[in-house]
Amino acid sequence: MKIKKNLLMILALYISASPVWAGSNKIKIVTTTSTFASMAKEIAGDRADIYFIASPSRDIHFISPTPRDVMKLKKADLFIHAGLDLESWRGPLLDAVGRLDLMWPTGERQIDVSNGISLLEIPASLSRAQGDIHAYGNPHYVVDPANALIVSRNIQEGLSRFYTEYEVEFQKNEKDFSEKLQKKMQDWDKRMLPYHGYWIVTYHRSWTYLAKRFGLEILGQLEPKPGIPPTSKHLAGLMKEMKEKKAKVIIKESYNESRTANHVAQETGAVVVDLAQSVGESKEAPDYIQMMELNISRLENAFKKGS
Ligand SMILES: [Zn+2]
Structure with missing residues (x-):
């Protein structure tokens, strides 16, 4: 951790002298994920310049922040993040930035969007026994649209607290977003209803909230523990159970390797779906609504194919 922090600080010194927020007179927001950036855009509209750190094509747990990220944060007005340990790299990054007001949990210019979310899979004691991540509970809550409503409220309240002159505008934007999302949620609930009680397998424990929302049963993960690669012994047990329980859908992310999921699918007659x-x-x-629409459509197709 220390080496990583020092390296980031040294690299930050060498970064180009060009201003990192070139000429911006808007609210400067840094978010950890592209999803929070998109939701912040819904709320802040043209009032903010928004920069996100983690490429959506990479596993959010294992990002290596760059000197540019450090420079952006040094000059940011607000920092929006997932709380918990979704971004396990957040601590070393903030150490390199060195601003107390952005530090979790007490920094006044950081917005922890997990506030108010009912967390799932909280370990009985804070431990890394279940792998190196998810030590505070499952941090992948945003894929339940009901939680996205809470996230957007947290972003709106965080923004309004600092920029009271735009409070009414931010509240209206949040209301518009929430109404659009709630309308879609009714449609998604209806479309997923036929699949209530269906067993699924996921690569990583990143779909627990989505499964709960839509009444899907999670049989297990291809990874034996969060962040730990699959082993053949673990997969053999999982495949046996998949056959017994007729689990026909395996969910993975686009950045998870395909070989394991394809192998398991072939052995069990299941369908692999990238969400x-x-x-x-x-x-x-x-954006968030189109992302969830894509996920629901792909799940529907997978269930139809797998049945
Ligand atoms: Zn995870």
């Missing part, structure tokens, strides 16, 4: 965990992970997921 988007972040906005921009697919061209068809340019």
Whole structure:
């Protein structure tokens, strides 16, 4: 951790002298994920310049922040992040930035969007026994649209707290977004209803909230523990159970390797489906609502094919 922090600080010194927020007179927001950036854009509209750190085509747990990220954060007005340990690289990054007001959990200019979310899979004691990540509970809550409503409220309240002159505008934008999303949620609930009680397998524990929302049962993961690669012993047990319980759909992210999922699918007659965990992970997921629409359509197709 220390070496990583020092390296980031040294590299930051060498970064180009050009201003990192070139000429911006807007609110400067840094978010960890592309999804939070997209939602912040919904709320802030043209009032903010928004920069996100993690490429949506990479596993959010294992990002290496760059000197540019450090420079952006040094000059940012607000920092929006997932809380918990979704971004396990967030601590070293903030150490390199060195601003107390952005530090979790007490920094006044950081917005932890997990506030108010009912967390799932909270370990009985804070431990890394279940792998190196998810030590505070499952941090992939944003793929339940009901949680996205809470996230957008947290972003709106965080923004309004600092920029009271735009409070009414931000509240209206949040209301518009929430109404659009709630309308879509009714449609998604209806479309997923026929698949209530269906067993699924996921690569990583990143679909727990989506499964709960739509009444799907998770049989297990291809990874034995979060962040730990699959082993043949673990997969053999999982495949046996998949056959017994007729689990026909395996969900993975586009950045998970395909070989394991394809092998398991071939052995069990299941269908592999790539779902988007972040906005921009697919061209068809340019914002949150379209991302979830894509995920629901792909799940529907997978269930139809797998039955
Ligand atoms: Zn995870």
